[in-house]
Amino acid sequence: MCIKPVPDPKQADKMTIDGETGTMIRRDIPFVINPLDRHALEAAVQIRERHGGRVTAVSMAPGDALPVLKESLARGADRLVLLSDRRFAGGDTLATACVIASAVRHLGAFDLVMCGDETTDSGTFQVSAQIAEFLDVPNIMHVDDCRVSPGDGLRLRSRTEEGAFTAEGQFPMVVAVTVDINEPRYVTLMDVLDSESKEVVVLSADDLPLEEPWIGLEGSPTRVLELFEPERKNRAEMLSGTPAEQAEVLADRLRRMGFRNG
């Protein structure tokens, strides 16, 4: 399953954008595992607990992210693989997916690659689908329910804007989950202790069977043209009068905006 270290979203208000260079200034915001990846990991661990197997957490990140990523071992992963190389730096979603997919191939046979739908620091929703393309296996996103079906595959429910659909598929596949799939368990003190004896592997570009040219900044077709903070428009309007009068004005406004009873 894939994890990414991101600046702690609880401290996102400290993040600013350098107007000159158009880059993000993270200041001293600590990194955490992307919150949605914790749900993906929990889903993977639950499948292992019921059906056996082995959960490997894979992350492409700088070496100093290792302490943060090790939390995945306390959360139930059996081993952690860090893909770390200066040549990976600056990669966009395609370059990231390329490196992760080659790592998955390098690590041997697999049934399932689990991802979070998106990350809090970029929110592209692209990486899981791109990994699936590189691996040439099916991909399904927005998954909020996931069970192993008798036919050596998964029965999944995927959310759509209108509702949800259920799908069934055979291993191997790439699944991206939403926050609703589960409630990640607490890390207990025993989990912390047990995580210390688990395997941590660090791989560089030289260790991976990288065939595609999409690696790092150079291999990234995406160019960020501009980063800017959304303009804050203070459009709150205070209603006056008794609560009943205010409610009437509010209801009237909502009706005029097109909301209808029922």
Add this chain to the structure above:
Amino acid sequence: MDFTLSERDRMLQKSIREFAEKELPPRMDRMEETGEFPLDLLDGLAKMGILGVVTPREYGGSGLGHLARVLVLEQLGRICPAIPMSLEVHHMCIYGINTWGTEEQKKKYLPALADGKTLGVFAVTEPGGGSDVGGTQTTARLDGNDYVLNGRKCFITNAHVSDIWVVAAMTGEGRKGMSAFIVEKDFPGAGTGHVEDKLGLRGANTGELVLQDCRVPKENLLGGEGNGMSVALETIVKCGRTGMASVGLGILNAVLEEAVKFANERVLYGKPISRLQAIQFYLADIYSDLEIARLLAYRAGWLLDNELPADAEATLAKQWICEAAARSARKAVEIHGSYGILKEYPVQRLLRDALVTVPAGGTAEIAKVVLSRQAMS
């Protein structure tokens, strides 16, 4: 000298923080109202490994030790200080049994104190006073295969929510006349009395134990006859004071967070009051208290883990931190102005909680006796 926390310590700090932020707030209003410990939390505390943080792994604990205990209690205290208050005494019961217990006693009681069925009690204080341990009046008389205990213990944390008590009683005269016993709540003649209605730390149960011809099997003598003073003093000084220091440290975390939050939100003269130097100086004072408290408490835990002398350091940590928590909570109330005395703002509770930590587990004056001895040595 290395002041950084290990990867393990940082990870356990984070995991307890997450547990505390989710599990404690929904229970706190009821704890304040009723003064009752939330027994439905015990299972979660056990599963997290919090109950058995100083219990060796072979007896069902996580065996992480004293610094880990400080970090755990600090994180719980940051949200709800009454919880670590209860737990610190629970850990004293475990510490006493683990340090002086026979193999049979450890096998029988330590797993039960880690798995969430009950909390532990460490009972020395009597109506005659807590600081004067030598003045203990509860008696224990050998009668056949039992000791017969008579007396009352008061200001006992967890008295009404515990099945397993370590109790000090006199088997003879003088310093060598005190012995410690493991008493089960269901032993004949063991009972509880008054429940105290406290100013702060209300969710931590405090009350009386009543021993009336209480029959305790001989094999429940803890640490041998005549060693009760050592059992009591070492447990109070090493485990109890470090634990109280951690409760105070937790309070200081919360005090700073609440003070900063309010100072940033409250607008006077067209700007947040955090832009006023008078308020900034208060915040600087609270921040300083927190940082010094952290150093003192972590050092005490570290010394204990490394089996180095820690009596004076643990005493200093307890006394200094609990006083600091009280004075800083007072400043946080000042920052809040009149809002500070409203129950909807947590600072008034933090001040009440901090005031209770000051005499708990040994008054400041007794601490100063210990510290002056160290100063002159």
